[in-house]
Amino acid sequence: MGVIGAGAWGTALAQVAAANGHHVRLWARDPALVAAINERQENAAYLPGIALSPLIRATGDLTHVATAEANLIVTPAQAMRAVLAVLPQHGQPLILCCKGIEAGSHLLMSEVAQAVHPTSPVMVLSGPTFAAEVARGLPTAVTLAAADEATGRALTARIAAPHFRPYASNDVIGAEIGGAVKNVLAIACGVIAGAELGENARAALIARGFAEMTRFGLAKGARAETLAGLSGLGDLVLTCSSTASRNFSLGVGIGRGEQAAALLANRRTVAEGAHTAPVLRDAARAIDVEMPITEAVCRLLAGDAVRDVIGALLARPLRGE
Ligand SMILES: NC(=O)C1=CN([C@@H]2O[C@H](COP(=O)(O)OP(=O)(O)OC[C@H]3O[C@@H](n4cnc5c(N)ncnc54)[C@H](O)[C@@H]3O)[C@@H](O)[C@H]2O)C=CC1
Numbered sequence: 001m002g003v004i005g006a007g008a009w010g011t012a013l014a015q016v017a018a019a020n021g022h023h024v025r026l027w028a029r030d031p032a033l034v035a036a037i038n039e040r041q042e043n044a045a046y047l048p049g050i051a052l053s054p055l056i057r058a059t060g061d062l063t064h065v066a067t068a069e070a071n072l073i074v075t076p077a078q079a080m081r082a083v084l085a086v087l088p089q090h091g092q093p094l095i096l097c098c099k100g101i102e103a104g105s106h107l108l109m110s111e112v113a114q115a116v117h118p119t120s121p122v123m124v125l126s127g128p129t130f131a132a133e134v135a136r137g138l139p140t141a142v143t144l145a146a147a148d149e150a151t152g153r154a155l156t157a158r159i160a161a162p163h164f165r166p167y168a169s170n171d172v173i174g175a176e177i178g179g180a181v182k183n184v185l186a187i188a189c190g191v192i193a194g195a196e197l198g199e200n201a202r203a204a205l206i207a208r209g210f211a212e213m214t215r216f217g218l219a220k221g222a223r224a225e226t227l228a229g230l231s232g233l234g235d236l237v238l239t240c241s242s243t244a245s246r247n248f249s250l251g252v253g254i255g256r257g258e259q260a261a262a263l264l265a266n267r268r269t270v271a272e273g274a275h276t277a278p279v280l281r282d283a284a285r286a287i288d289v290e291m292p293i294t295e296a297v298c299r300l301l302a303g304d305a306v307r308d309v310i311g312a313l314l315a316r317p318l319r320g321e
């Protein structure tokens with residue numbers, strides 16, 4: 001099994017695969033990280049305190065993972081195309097685990113991967129999954145979506161572990177839209193928490209945010225039951241409830257009055273919602289889907305004052321639910 005991207009999530013997924021007895025090649029871009037993982041059998045930079053299985057070996061060479069039985073793609077979303085372009089083409093399944101929409105093209109990750117690797121079956125693994133919990137062996141369930149159901153079911157069996165339970169789906173678009181949109185909504189929920197606007201406001205935001213995710217998802221061809229499942233509502237609830245979410249914690253800082261740009265400049269780990277928000281806003285506008293919470297997050301990321309943005313959201317014309 002190959003894992004491409006050695007941040008928190010790639011490393012946790014490598015640990016799941018190794019728990020299943022797979023030999024895992026974990027690709028990282030940074031040679032110092034490759035060396036550190038192999039020396040210490042730990043990814044102290046991104047997943048500290050987890051002793052990695054001896055079945056995991058890090059590599060900086062994409063030819064070492066190219067012929068793996070399948071590759072889990074776990075780079076930041078905006079970096080995925082460039083990394084896949086260098087990965088030699090062997091037609092092996094690509095299981096996409098990053099959550100986002102490509103800037104510029106507005107393409108979903110599966111559309112990018114299929115364009116770069118046209119002979120590979122492309123799948124999406126998504127759901128409520130804090131990496132540190134998965135790496136510690138805590139129970140977790142995910143959606144594994146594949147257009148070709150036979151390939152999807154075969155891979156589901158290959159990645160399932162006693163504590164890691166994948167549910168098969170054939171709704172690839174639904175699985176990835178849930179994961180991309182929830183990151184933007186998690187920032188908004190964090191703002192509510194940081195600005196101390198109360199639990200009622202947080203619940204309202206989750207419910208209205210889910211309505212927004214559903215409007216956009218249905219317009220793009222997703223199925224409603226996928227959006228209401230692990231990869232949509234499940235992940236939305238997780239990341240709107242905990243400062244363990246990087247997107248939520250970014251929102252908390254903005255809600256306290258800090259500048260988004262300064263908060264982002266001080267982070268080493270990725271907060272995908274900050275990249276997805278403007279792309280999602282533009283993609284929704286292009287197909288006439290109303291996404292007021294996403295629009296509000298974009299204003300906050302651009303530096304508008306929390307009070308003004310929340311005030312404008314609440315002042316929208318009253319309408320039917
Ligand atoms: N951490 C989590 O709990 C989960 C993360 N995800 C998703 O997985 C993806 C990766 O997230 P994490 O592993 O958490 O990120 P991270 O911030 O922990 O690590 C990102 C990794 O990507 C590398 N990287 C940065 N820019 C790169 C580039 N241009 N090319 C290649 N590699 C690059 C970094 O060096 C680092 O190794 C994101 O899309 C995230 O939304 C999904 C589920 C859970």
Ligand SMILES: O=C(CO)COP(=O)(O)O
Pocket residue numbers: 099127128129130131183186235238239244245246247248270271272
């Ligand atoms: O996607 C995640 C959990 O499912 C991780 O969320 P954050 O990127 O907000 O930490």
